[in-house]
Amino acid sequence: MHNLLYAYSPGGVFNGDSTDYLATYPGDQWVDVLGYDEYDSDDSADDSSAWINTVVKDMKMVSDQASQRGKIVALTExxxxxxxxxxxxGTGDKDTKFFSELAEALAENVPSTAYMMTWANFGGGGDNFQAYTPWKGSDGEADFKAFADSNKNLMASKDNVDYSNAPAAAMQNGSARIVTPVDGNRVTDTKVVVRVKTEGVKYSDLDLNSAIVTTDRGQNVKLKYSCNGYFTGILDLNAAGINLDQSKLTLTPQVKTKDGKTLAAADGNGSVTVKLVPNQSRR
Incomplete structure (x- = not known):
């Protein structure tokens, strides 16, 4: 789907360490929004200042990464x-100014924050009671109303949010990658099915006659469009004069759009390298 924004949103705390934060990052080509999830669960303090300081430290790091990568930055949960x-x-909660204090800290220290999201009030009772925002009549009602009406609250309203510092999301230029065979596969058949997946480009923009897979030995494998962005072809090793002799073979996709642009590879150059192994059952 290409009508959605995809957010990278691991759970904190990261202590400002971008390496730790990006440990499971799938890559810039898959992500539009950089954020993270963090909950205040320590009820020993009268206010949330220590927790907010931790959030600000991590959000500064996330904002730096978003700026470098051309992504939107958000406190995603x-x-x-x-x-x-x-x-x-609805009574007895510590720090009834939780929301306004957090919003002010982000507005002052991480002004590029596009939005902040919390969960809904699910209700329930006893140990199963869940509410993530104050409600009418609760101790935090007044502060939450002030928070919602504030011009610093980072809520989804063009009247309340200054988006001028938010970096633009990176454009999706389309990509092509080999999905079959996968890198490192052992090939034992002389006829190799090759499948290429295109993403981030409309079907109507593809040059369907341009799709090929090249080998590092000079062969071109013509591909035919099937569906859902997939192209398929057959590499006939016998016809290409390639033997199953324990050597390696590298395959690289090449798909163009109608305006002549070659789709970039999702990772690296999109190549896969397979090992050509004799089929022992045929001996």
Whole structure:
């Protein structure tokens, strides 16, 4: 699907360490929004200043990464949980200015933050009670209303949010990659099915006659469009004069759009290298 924004949103805390934060990052070509999830669950303190300082430190790091990569930055999930969650009675909660304090800290220190998202009030009762925002009549109602009406609150309203510092999302230029065979496969058949997947480009923009896979030995394998962005072809090793002799063979996709542009590879140059292994059952 290409009508959605995809957010990278691991759970914190990262202590400002971008290497730790990016440990499971799938790559710039798959992500539009950089964010992370963090909940205040320590109810020992009277206010949330220590937790907010941790969030600001990590959000600065996330913002730096977003700026470098041309991504949107957001606090993709936050709230109060565990011992710090809002009480079912609506009274006795510590730090009733939780939302306004967090919003002010982000507005001052990470102004590029495009949005911040918390969960809904699911209700329930007893140990199963879940509420992530104050409600009418609860201790935090007044502050939450002020937060919602604030011009610094980072909520999804053009009147309340300054988006001028938010970096633009990177454009999707389309990509092509070999999905069959996969890198490192052992090939034992002289006829090799080759499948290429295109992404980030409309079917109507593809030059269907341009799709080929090249080998590092000079062969071109013509591909035919099937469906859902996939092209398929057959590499006949016998016809190409390639033997199953324990050697390696590298395949590289090449697909163009109608305006003559070659789709970039999703990773590296999109090549896969396979090992050509004699089929022992044929001996």
């Amino acid at each position: 936050f709230g109060r949980s565990g011992e710090r969650k809002f009480k079912e009675s």
